Amino acid sequence: MNPSSPAPDLASQWSSARKLYPIYFQLSREFVIDVPACADLEAGNDTPERDSVEQASRWLDEMDGRIQVHQLRQFLQTSALVDQDGPLSLLQHYLAKTNRSDAIRDKIDFLMVQYFSQLAPSGLEDNDVDLAYVAQSLEPALGQVELKTPVWLNALDRVLDSAGRCRSLDELLHGGVLEQGRKAKTQAGDLFFLPVALVAFTRSGI
Numbered sequence: 001m002n003p004s005s006p007a008p009d010l011a012s013q014w015s016s017a018r019k020l021y022p023i024y025f026q027l028s029r030e031f032v033i034d035v036p037a038c039a040d041l042e043a044g045n046d047t048p049e050r051d052s053v054e055q056a057s058r059w060l061d062e063m064d065g066r067i068q069v070h071q072l073r074q075f076l077q078t079s080a081l082v083d084q085d086g087p088l089s090l091l092q093h094y095l096a097k098t099n100r101s102d103a104i105r106d107k108i109d110f111l112m113v114q115y116f117s118q119l120a121p122s123g124l125e126d127n128d129v130d131l132a133y134v135a136q137s138l139e140p141a142l143g144q145v146e147l148k149t150p151v152w153l154n155a156l157d158r159v160l161d162s163a164g165r166c167r168s169l170d171e172l173l174h175g176g177v178l179e180q181g182r183k184a185k186t187q188a189g190d191l192f193f194l195p196v197a198l199v200a201f202t203r204s205g206i
Helices: 010-030 039-043 050-066 069-078 086-095 102-119 131-137 151-165 169-174 177-193 195-205
Strands: none
Touching: 010 039, 010 050, 010 069, 010 086, 039 050, 069 086, 069 102, 086 102, 102 131, 102 177, 102 195, 131 195, 151 177, 151 195, 177 195
């Protein structure tokens, strides 16, 4: 290990794992995901050993590989067991991952919109939802975001313009607008995870 690297914050990792465990445990029951319970997280020790934290991390990684984005969406949108902090805890968990697969991208994409929608007041007008408003709402997950938009994100404005011209839900669903949005996310690659890009994609997905 590089001696200049900061030591892992075991307390923070354990705190995060304990917040996520009830959500993941219920997900495993609802969708019959055959993963044994994590004994150390079940015990709920306040001051775990390093081995316990590493075991919890491996358990969460195993669950992350099993849970599909549609299952996460269904669970968070229908379950009364998830409190208001649940989507934020999940979002922070996925944003901290260094191995960012397409599945991780799709989960982050869903969770960003879900978290924003949870915070947004009812009756919010589309004209009020600019990048600055979305960035401010997402600060608990992303911190302060510099809103200097790269040129390649201009494609999202065209997607939003196309969506705004749709006169019906059927036209939105079948007119190719959603496909344009999915294509923009795929083409972004690792740039999708830039804070300003996450803000822009969240705005386009609302």
